Amino acid sequence: MKVPKYLIPVITIVMLFAGFYLRFAFTQPTTSVVFSEQGDAKLVCTVNGVKCKGTANFFTKMFNGVEGISSIETIASERRATFTYDPSKIDKEQIREIIEQPIQLRDGSSRQFFTCVEMK
Numbered sequence: 001m002k003v004p005k006y007l008i009p010v011i012t013i014v015m016l017f018a019g020f021y022l023r024f025a026f027t028q029p030t031t032s033v034v035f036s037e038q039g040d041a042k043l044v045c046t047v048n049g050v051k052c053k054g055t056a057n058f059f060t061k062m063f064n065g066v067e068g069i070s071s072i073e074t075i076a077s078e079r080r081a082t083f084t085y086d087p088s089k090i091d092k093e094q095i096r097e098i099i100e101q102p103i104q105l106r107d108g109s110s111r112q113f114f115t116c117v118e119m120k
Helices: 007-026 053-061 092-099
Strands: 031-034 041-048 069-075 080-085 115-119
Touching (some): 031 053, 080 092, 092 115
Antiparallel strands (some): 041 080
């Protein structure tokens, strides 16, 4: 069976467009937590250590009860965390400090799990 010459480029183009539009299915928020309705400033951080739903959930729990943080949305596939916060109560550097704080382990030791690579 002979394949027409135009079929392979057509299939390639269709697959490229399908891949482009399907990428939105894989960039949906991994976690989305709203702590309060106060705060209007946004901060987008690239965070090493946010790799899957489990680490994203653990990451957002670190900010539970932190005054000034309104909401956090994480996308693990892009290692991205978006914060909505009140700049009169907390600033960007304080958020970075919380991200990079060592986590106490059950054996009594501590380890830094998350590193803020970029802040926008």
